[in-house]
Amino acid sequence: MVHARFHAPDAHAPGEVIALPADEAVHLTRVLRLARGDRIVVFNGRGQAFDAIVQSARKTGVDVVIGSPREAAPEARVSVTLVQAVLKGDKMDDVVRDAVMIGVAAIQPVVATRSEVARGALERGRRRERWERVAISSAKQCGRAIVPAVLEPEPFEAISGLVDDRKLPGPALMLVEPGSQADVSSLGDLEGPAPREASLLIGPEGGWTPEETALASERCRLITLGGRTIRGDAMALVAMAALFAKWREY
Amino acid sequence: MVHARFHAPDAHAPGEVIALPADEAVHLTRVLRLARGDRIVVFNGRGQAFDAIVQSARKTGVDVVIGSPREAAPEARVSVTLVQAVLKGDKMDDVVRDAVMIGVAAIQPVVATRSEVARGALERGRRRERWERVAISSAKQCGRAIVPAVLEPEPFEAISGLVDDRKLPGPALMLVEPGSQADVSSLGDLEGPAPREASLLIGPEGGWTPEETALASERCRLITLGGRTIRGDAMALVAMAALFAKWREY
Numbered sequence: 001m002v003h004a005r006f007h008a009p010d011a012h013a014p015g016e017v018i019a020l021p022a023d024e025a026v027h028l029t030r031v032l033r034l035a036r037g038d039r040i041v042v043f044n045g046r047g048q049a050f051d052a053i054v055q056s057a058r059k060t061g062v063d064v065v066i067g068s069p070r071e072a073a074p075e076a077r078v079s080v081t082l083v084q085a086v087l088k089g090d091k092m093d094d095v096v097r098d099a100v101m102i103g104v105a106a107i108q109p110v111v112a113t114r115s116e117v118a119r120g121a122l123e124r125g126r127r128r129e130r131w132e133r134v135a136i137s138s139a140k141q142c143g144r145a146i147v148p149a150v151l152e153p154e155p156f157e158a159i160s161g162l163v164d165d166r167k168l169p170g171p172a173l174m175l176v177e178p179g180s181q182a183d184v185s186s187l188g189d190l191e192g193p194a195p196r197e198a199s200l201l202i203g204p205e206g207g208w209t210p211e212e213t214a215l216a217s218e219r220c221r222l223i224t225l226g227g228r229t230i231r232g233d234a235m236a237l238v239a240m241a242a243l244f245a246k247w248r249e250y
Numbered sequence: 251m252v253h254a255r256f257h258a259p260d261a262h263a264p265g266e267v268i269a270l271p272a273d274e275a276v277h278l279t280r281v282l283r284l285a286r287g288d289r290i291v292v293f294n295g296r297g298q299a300f301d302a303i304v305q306s307a308r309k310t311g312v313d314v315v316i317g318s319p320r321e322a323a324p325e326a327r328v329s330v331t332l333v334q335a336v337l338k339g340d341k342m343d344d345v346v347r348d349a350v351m352i353g354v355a356a357i358q359p360v361v362a363t364r365s366e367v368a369r370g371a372l373e374r375g376r377r378r379e380r381w382e383r384v385a386i387s388s389a390k391q392c393g394r395a396i397v398p399a400v401l402e403p404e405p406f407e408a409i410s411g412l413v414d415d416r417k418l419p420g421p422a423l424m425l426v427e428p429g430s431q432a433d434v435s436s437l438g439d440l441e442g443p444a445p446r447e448a449s450l451l452i453g454p455e456g457g458w459t460p461e462e463t464a465l466a467s468e469r470c471r472l473i474t475l476g477g478r479t480i481r482g483d484a485m486a487l488v489a490m491a492a493l494f495a496k497w498r499e500y
Contacts, residue, residue, distance in 0.1 A: 074477040102488065103478050142479045187500040225500050227324040228353055229392045234487065238352065241491035242500050250437040250475050250492050 003051075004032055005140045007147065008042035008064065011050055016066045023133065025062040028054070040064065043072060045139070045147035072145030076103035078247050079197040081169055082236055083159060085112035085204040086122065091233040096131045098237040100138035100148055103244070105197070107131070108167065109153040114206035122153050160215050170197035174220040175239055177207055184222045187242055194247035200239055205232040253301075254282055255390045257397065258292035258314065261300055266316045273383065275312040278304070290314065293322060295389065295397035322395030326353035328497050329447040331419055332486055333409060335362035335454040336372065341483040346381045348487040350388035350398055353494070355447070357381070358417065359403040364456035372403050410465050420447035424470040425489055427457055434472045437492055444497035450489055455482040 006028060010018040020028065020042075028034050035057050042064060043049040051067035082104045084095055092109065099107055109131070111119050122128065131150040139147045159167040176184055201220060203212075213222060230238050244250055256278060260268040270278065270292075278284050285307050292314060293299040301317035332354045334345055342359065349357055359381070361369050372378065381400040389397045409417045426434055451470060453462075463472060480488050494500055 073479065076476075098484060101478065101480060101484065103476070141481070144478060187495060188498045226326075226353070226494070228351065228394060229323065230351060231391070234348060234351065237484065237487060238491040241488040242495035244476070245437060245492035245495035248438045 003039050003041045004028070004034070005041045005043060005049075005143070006064075007045055007136045007140060008052070009045050011042045011044045011048065011052070011066050014050065014066050014068055017055060017063055018066065020062045020064060022061075023136075025057075025059075028062050029057050029059060041070060042066065043139070043145040045136070045145070047072070047075075047145050049145040073143035075144070075146060076105070076244065076249055078194050078244070078249065079105040079169070080240060080243070081106045081108055081197070081199045082240070083108045083110055083168070083199055083201040084236055085110050085156070085202060085208075086115040086117050086153060087204060087232050088116055092127070092131060093134050094233050095236050096134045096150065097138040098234075099240065100135050100144070101142045102237060102240045103144075103249070104148050104240065106149045106151060107135070108151045108159060110156045110159055111153055112156045112204045113209045113212060115204045119153055119155065128152060156212055157215070160212070160219065168199040168219060170195045170199060172199040172201060172216075172220040173223050173243075174201040174208070174213065174216045175203065175235060176213055176222045176224060178224040178227050183217065184224055187223050187225060187239075187246060190221070190223070190246060194249070198243070200236070200243065202235050202239065203232075253289050253291045254278070254284070255291045255293060255299075255393070256314075257295055257386045257390060258302070259294050259296075261292045261294045261298065261302070261316050264300065264316050264318055267305060267313055268316065270312045270314060272311075273386075275307075275309075278312050279307050279309060291320060292316065293389070293395040295386070295395070297322075297325075297395050299395040323393035325394070325396060326355070326494065326499055328444050328494070328499065329355040329419070330490060330493070331356045331358055331447070331449045332490070333358045333360055333418070333449055333451040334486055335360050335406070335452060335458075336365040336367050336403060337454055337482050338366055342377070342381060343384050344483050345486050346384045346400065347388040348484075349490065350385050350394070351392040352487060352490045353394075353499070354398050354490065356399045356401060357385070358401045358409060360406045360409055361403055362406045362454045363459045363462060365454045369403055369405065378402060406462055407465070410462075410469065418449040418469065420445045420449060422449040422451060422466075422470040423473050423493075424451040424458070424463065424466045425453065425485060426463055426472045426474060428474040428477050433467065434474055437473050437475060437489075437496060440471070440473070440496060444499070448493070450486070450493065452485050452489065453482075
């Protein structure tokens with residue numbers, strides 16, 4: 001039988017009794033209607049998963065007893081930071097969900113010129129907190145024991161690598177439309193073995209501006225993904241699947 | 251300027267005056283509010299696209315004058331038939347949309363043991379017609395001039411290749427959960443150059459049954475896509491992106 005999985009950041013070692021976060025307690029009691037004595041799986045979001053047993057389940061909180069360590073879904077061999085330009089409406093939720101599912105290591109939202117939203121609006125709407133909840137929810141579904149970090153949204157200039165190179169780990173690949181620049185390679189032209197880490201930059205619905213690609217090209221390899229138009233909110237998933245195939249993750 | 255694209259199956263040659271299908275006429279007049287004299291692009295769904303000009307636009311119908319042939323998004327070099335087990339609710343709509351976007355050649359829905367729907371219900375709900383409309387809509391968005399065929403849903407046994415091999419063109423790859431069978435390969439282990447055509451079999455939310463994989467394994471290669479759980483409705487997109495990368499489509 002497959003046991004339901006819950007995010008329990010306080011889970012460290014067998015034998016401990018810990019409380020689930022409030023969201024997870026609601027999910028356990030009201031959605032799944034689990035109770036004292038039921039078996040579950042918990043993961044701490046930093047790589048550890050355990051069997052666990054519900055010790056008490058009230059609407060005000062759920063305590064669980066941590067049992068044996070448990071194997072979680074393997075992490076990808078290439079640690080990919082997805083630098084995703086903020087998309088319209090709820091589309092970023094889907095991108096975060098899908099990126100976590102396929103195996104991203106971290107997500108750096110950026111406000112690009114054509115992102116139709118301002119950083120202030122993201123902050124007022126507590127969007128980062130929302131994306132963090134989406135990441136947790138997706139990790140629960142896909143079997144990972146790690147919850148990828150969703151970083152604070154930044155303006156594009158701040159992450160393009162000219163200001164602070166640490167924000168683009170490994171080789172940085174910027175996805176662009178075919179034919180938009182002279183120095184664009186196909187994804188298949190990437191040489192060498194899989195890197196240990198990489199950054200993948202995906203633009204907003206309207207694409208990167210010429211200024212943005214020019215700025216990024218000092219630090220990033222510009223790559224394309226065939227000639228058919230991919231929806232903005234599917235681009236990260238398609239690009240990561242293609243890169244993982246290229247890098248023999250599959 | 252990018253002109254709106256419409257599906258016009260009757261478009262064959264420059265100079266013709268043709269009527270748009272009713273759905274497309276509604277889209278042109280009521281959604282995009284275009285009128286006589288406006289420039290559009292039409293594609294006939296079989297590979298040809300043309301510039302065109304609206305000659306008359308009434309609620310009862312739209313006539314357009316076909317202009318010069320126009321280049322459409324390139325078709326994939328490998329002609330992939332997606333054999334997709336029917337998913338719950340509207341999830342097949344998303345699979346059809348995404349498969350067309352990434353470049354599928356045809357879609358064969360199948361009713362698998364764990365598909366929670368019967369063929370009769372699909373027929374009564376006119377689901378195939380609905381999926382055909384989704385395919386047209388996706389072709390409009392992604393720039394293709396071909397609308398992939400959505401075939402009549404079949405029971406799994408009828409397409410598994412033992413009854414009628416023509417229903418699984420080229421090498422047939424069945425996606426399965428990792429560790430579910432002894433003779434499973436990783437996608438990266440596929441040998442040789444890209445085939446001219448291929449079939450890709452994707453199961454329902456609960457996966458293929460052992461009986462189905464056993465039946466299919468006589469004809470299909472069983473492959474996996476890493477150890478993280480991919481949502482049923484994202485599986486086709488992820489697998490096609492990975493295969494296209496493997497086959498140097500990108």
